[in-house]
Amino acid sequence: MKSSFAIALNTFKExxxxxxxxxxxxxxxxxxxxxLWLATISLEQQARMMKDFGLTAVTLFGLVVAVxxxxxxxxxxxxxxxxxxxxxxxxxxxxxxxxKFFGLALTxxxxxxxxxxxxxxxxxLVAGDAAGSVLLATLLxxxxxxxxxxxxxxxxxxxxxxxxxxxxxxxxxxxxxxxNVLSLTRLGEGExxxxxxxxxxxxxPNLAAVDAKPSVVGEGSIAWGQTALWLGYLIAYMIxxxxxxxxxxxxxxx
Amino acid sequence: xxESGRRPAALSAVDLHKQVRVGFRGRKLEILRGxxxxxxxxxxxxxxxxxxxxxxTTIKVVLGLMRPSSGSVSTGDLGRxxxxxxxxxxxxxxxxxxxxxxxxxxxLFGLGRGQRRERVERLLVDVxxxxxxxxxxxxxxKGMLQRIGIAQALINEPELVLLDEPMTGxxxxxxxxxxxxIDGLREQGTTVVLNTHILADVxxxxxxxxxMCRGRLxxxxxxxxxxxxxxxxxxxxxxxxxxxxx
Numbered sequence: 001m002k003s004s005f006a007i008a009l010n011t012f013k014e015x016x017x018x019x020x021x022x023x024x025x026x027x028x029x030x031x032x033x034x035x036l037w038l039a040t041i042s043l044e045q046q047a048r049m050m051k052d053f054g055l056t057a058v059t060l061f062g063l064v065v066a067v068x069x070x071x072x073x074x075x076x077x078x079x080x081x082x083x084x085x086x087x088x089x090x091x092x093x094x095x096x097x098x099x100k101f102f103g104l105a106l107t108x109x110x111x112x113x114x115x116x117x118x119x120x121x122x123x124x125l126v127a128g129d130a131a132g133s134v135l136l137a138t139l140l141x142x143x144x145x146x147x148x149x150x151x152x153x154x155x156x157x158x159x160x161x162x163x164x165x166x167x168x169x170x171x172x173x174x175x176x177x178x179x180n181v182l183s184l185t186r187l188g189e190g191e192x193x194x195x196x197x198x199x200x201x202x203x204x205p206n207l208a209a210v211d212a213k214p215s216v217v218g219e220g221s222i223a224w225g226q227t228a229l230w231l232g233y234l235i236a237y238m239i240x241x242x243x244x245x246x247x248x249x250x251x252x253x254x
Numbered sequence: 255x256x257e258s259g260r261r262p263a264a265l266s267a268v269d270l271h272k273q274v275r276v277g278f279r280g281r282k283l284e285i286l287r288g289x290x291x292x293x294x295x296x297x298x299x300x301x302x303x304x305x306x307x308x309x310x311t312t313i314k315v316v317l318g319l320m321r322p323s324s325g326s327v328s329t330g331d332l333g334r335x336x337x338x339x340x341x342x343x344x345x346x347x348x349x350x351x352x353x354x355x356x357x358x359x360x361x362l363f364g365l366g367r368g369q370r371r372e373r374v375e376r377l378l379v380d381v382x383x384x385x386x387x388x389x390x391x392x393x394x395x396k397g398m399l400q401r402i403g404i405a406q407a408l409i410n411e412p413e414l415v416l417l418d419e420p421m422t423g424x425x426x427x428x429x430x431x432x433x434x435x436i437d438g439l440r441e442q443g444t445t446v447v448l449n450t451h452i453l454a455d456v457x458x459x460x461x462x463x464x465x466m467c468r469g470r471l472x473x474x475x476x477x478x479x480x481x482x483x484x485x486x487x488x489x490x491x492x493x494x495x496x497x498x499x500x
Contacts, residue, residue: 003361003364006361018349080345084314084319084339085346085359088317088319088341089335089362089363090334090362090363
């Protein structure tokens with residue numbers, strides 16, 4: 001536990017001091033500010049437009065930070081050979097993976113939350129609409145991003161940093177569409193297709209199920225009971241991804 | 255002391271083999287071909303050999319960074335929490351300062367805050383990096399990295415220290431400082447395994463040596479025995495042992 005904490009703290013310092021992160025955050029904030037201009041196009045729905053555009057920016061930039069940092073997280077330690085330093089100490093593979101993950105998760109949390117709060121303040125000041133739901137949606141965006149991050153960490157234990165990041169982005173996209181897979185069960189009558197659809201549905205994290213953006217921009221409301229269940233599923237998904245990453249790492253030699 | 259008048263072993267390897275697969279076709283490469291070695295408690299042991307002899311691999315197997323294909327290695331009752339290690343050509347975290355890096359090493363060993371702080375400050379003085387303690391490691395020279403690497407290897411006050419090429423990149427002053435540190439460890443009764451190419455340092459620092467070549471330990475004994483066995487002294491003897499194998 002102490003080792004995981006030490007590694008998490010170190011990873012947090014590593015990622016928060018990375019200049020690339022600052023550049024991405026500045027871009028994200030600029031995108032949110034740009035939503036002000038976009039919102040002027042439709043004066044009647046200014047707040048709605050700002051939230052819609054802003055939350056999309058929070059999702060995209062949060063995803064970019066999480067996926068590209070996660071792809072490098074373990075790879076960099078292997079390539080720079082800092083794993084020698086780590087594993088010559090009483091540190092196990094699981095403690096290492098968990099520490100790396102939570103360190104980055106904290107950085108991503110600050111980045112996503114920072115963007116969310118900025119969006120909240122901008123919406124409030126410009127459109128006079130102080131919607132707490134923006135912050136709630138930001139929190140759920142963080143959940144989506146962090147699940148993808150866990151899967152990317154798993155990929156990075158055996159694939160290159162770039163490939164892991166690309167696969168992470170693919171998982172995110174698939175996660176937005178995974179509910180469509182179930183539609184296949186209605187199209188086909190075969191039991192095999194039905195079973196296969198369910199397997200794919202379970203294997204791909206259903207990220208759209210915890211997406212609060214439609215309700216924030218006024219396209220329906222959040223079904224809290226269902227969202228809580230899906231959050232439970234995503235947490236389990238994260239744990240499985242990290243366990244798998246630890247298992248792969250345990251078999252490695254340095 | 256045991257029956258043979260030697261102290262008990264801090265590290266022993268018996269018939270250690272290590273095979274790795276290389277290339278696209280997974281060709282087998284035998285790095286260790288039956289290493290038998292024994293390092294007594296409290297001694298400074300020099301592990302010598304040409305490049306590719308298997309010295310670093312032996313150390314990695316001792317630390318558990320690699321698994322042996324067969325054979326066994328033991329550090330007795332010393333777990334990793336009682337072992338210190340300096341990797342060859344160390345690379346550490348660029349974005350940490352020297353002080354932060356030593357604190358990280360201390361945390362990984364589970365040291366409490368007070369203990370960590372005391373040891374970090376003492377080691378920074380010992381390795382001559384007090385003035386550069388708050389500088390980021392990316393701004394350190396190779397010699398400074400080597401010295402901070404030695405400091406992290408000693409943060410847990412280990413009973414067994416494995417130093418892989420500790421003199422690499424050091425200027426004469428740095429080498430004197432590292433020798434002083436190793437001398438200090440010997441006086442404290444710490445076992446040190448020194449993996450090095452520099453025979454002059456071995457003569458000065460080590461009580462016993464092992465000469466590795468092509469994955470085997472070809473010779474093991476005291477420095478005096480080695481130096482006396484050849485008209486060319488330690489260097490001549492080393493060349494003879496390595497030459498026999500070549």
